Amino acid sequence: MASPSDVAGAARGHAFAARSSRRIAARLVWQNSSAKLLDEVGDLLVQGVVQRVEQMPGGPVLVHLPQGWLFEADRNAALDGLSAPRPDAWISRLEAFHPRLIAVALACLLGAYSIWRWGLDLIVALAMAVTPELPVKGMDQSSLFMLDRLMADESRIPAGRQAEVQAIFDQLTDQVPDAPWGDYRLEFRDMPDIGPNAFAMPAGTIVITDQLLDEFSQDDVIAGVLAHELAHVHERHVLRQLYRAGSSYLLIALIAGDPGPFLQDMLLEGNALMSLSYSRRQEAQADALGTATAGAAGYDAAALAMFFERLQRDYGDGDLGWLSTHPGMEERILRIRNRARPSP
Ligand SMILES: [Zn+2]
Known part of the structure; x- marks a missing residue:
């Protein structure tokens, strides 16, 4: 591209300082794109590269200069060759x-x-x-509070049996990563309406129902179920699913920069945790990690499959308890059994 020939010139007009409407009699002298703005007596007002040259329709030519200075050329002034630098790129x-x-x-x-x-x-x-730890811990507390008010009674399981189940739980928690937003804690509740079940809260509280302990006395099964729920906690499935369930509120909470009130609202809206359903991928992951945990703690890794089979047999495809929140049972039973089978 040919470079423009050297041009220079001068014109009379008026100058305006930045954001000022005061007209100052002035003269603009320029060479190519560099210009000097001088007042009547020749004192320099500003100098630098011309930023923009504007021809007002039917009006004067306006020259935009550094620091907000504006030069308005007299109507009859010739500004030949004056231009802002070409934007080359x-x-x-x-x-x-x-x-x-x-x-x-x-x-x-x-x-x-x-x-x-x-x-x-x-x-x-x-x-x-x-998400900070504190609101998640608060979530466990308020969930438990709501649970007790709405659908759970104090456990009927004798203290001695509770201590045995607690011991299983402690053996399992020794084998798993720390809870991401709190501590693991086991709670016993009598929940006749939901049957044999166990479920997790996001900070690490696991609730096991009396109905589950009534029907399943084998430690291996209890370990399998608890280890499965622990996996939902340390893999952060619980909070993830809660967030997914309330995604529209979540955006607002994120924008507001504080998910705390959002978590509280979700909990007050009914029993979010009880109706929570995990994805098949999450269930498969919890089955795999849970059976591994139970195995590592010395329990039969295939016992979770036994639990599923009994549920299937006793409750069919009804919508009670575990079956409603844990889909795809047959496939899972197979997978657990295959994994637990000792390799030849
Ligand atoms: Zn699950």
């Missing part, structure tokens, strides 16, 4: 923008793309990353 055009504006625009685009591409998973992952 897109990068120089970008530089004229505020760099932070560009960053914000890019972040918005990236955000929109991410939501489109990864959607809920990304939002949930973000929320989990910023």
